[in-house]
Amino acid sequence: MNTNVINMRPLHWSDIGAASALEVRLFPRDPWSVEQFWSELAGVPSTRWYEVAESPTGIFGYVGLYAVPGGDADVQTLAVDPEQQGNGIGRQLFADLLAEVERRGCPRVFLEVAAENERAQRFYKQFDFERISVRRDYYGPGFDAHVMRRGDDS
Numbered sequence: 001m002n003t004n005v006i007n008m009r010p011l012h013w014s015d016i017g018a019a020s021a022l023e024v025r026l027f028p029r030d031p032w033s034v035e036q037f038w039s040e041l042a043g044v045p046s047t048r049w050y051e052v053a054e055s056p057t058g059i060f061g062y063v064g065l066y067a068v069p070g071g072d073a074d075v076q077t078l079a080v081d082p083e084q085q086g087n088g089i090g091r092q093l094f095a096d097l098l099a100e101v102e103r104r105g106c107p108r109v110f111l112e113v114a115a116e117n118e119r120a121q122r123f124y125k126q127f128d129f130e131r132i133s134v135r136r137d138y139y140g141p142g143f144d145a146h147v148m149r150r151g152d153d154s
């Protein structure tokens with residue numbers, strides 16, 4: 001892939017269709033609905049922040065954040081098209097998310113990740129997240145989530 005043609009920009013309403021299609025491919029067990037994306041975008045910029053990775057052929061990645069200035073933040077979602085994974089896009093999107101966390105003055109960031117998603121867990125550890133607990137059946141019966149946190153434990 002020619003990384004020169006990648007543009008990072010805010011998620012627009014018109015991206016929701018493409019994001020939902022990617023969602024079904026990446027999270028077949030519990031994809032976000034179009035309505036969930038609309039509801040999330042309604043919170044931008046007061047409590048939400050969303051960014052997409054775009055090429056001339058369309059969007060192929062997105063990241064979302066819940067963050068009230070000064071409060072704890074939550075990673076809402078992170079996704080990169082399977083055909084574009086391993087090219088540094090996830091890292092770029094996530095670095096932008098953490099910069100937004102910084103701008104909003106949030107001391108801690110939390111996220112949930114599927115227990116079997118070891119690759120994503122490794123990815124988050126590289127950004128100084130650590131596992132703090134397990135939520136049993138978070139994604140449905142038999143599908144646990146690991147809760148990870150970045151920042152102090154107070």
Ligand SMILES: CC(C)(COP(=O)(O)OP(=O)(O)OC[C@H]1O[C@@H](n2cnc3c(N)ncnc32)[C@H](O)[C@@H]1OP(=O)(O)O)[C@@H](O)C(=O)NCCC(=O)NCCS
Pocket residue numbers: 026077078079080081084085086087088089090091092112113114117119120122123126
């Ligand atoms: C997790 C995810 C967002 C990472 O995005 P990505 O664009 O593939 O990641 P990057 O190319 O920026 O790589 C960042 C790190 O991920 C890991 N990684 C990337 N490609 C990898 C591969 N093929 N195999 C194993 N690890 C890999 C590496 O640790 C890499 O670090 P490095 O640059 O030091 O090698 C992406 O894999 C994804 O969308 N997965 C499916 C959805 C998902 O699990 N989202 C998270 C839900 S909580």
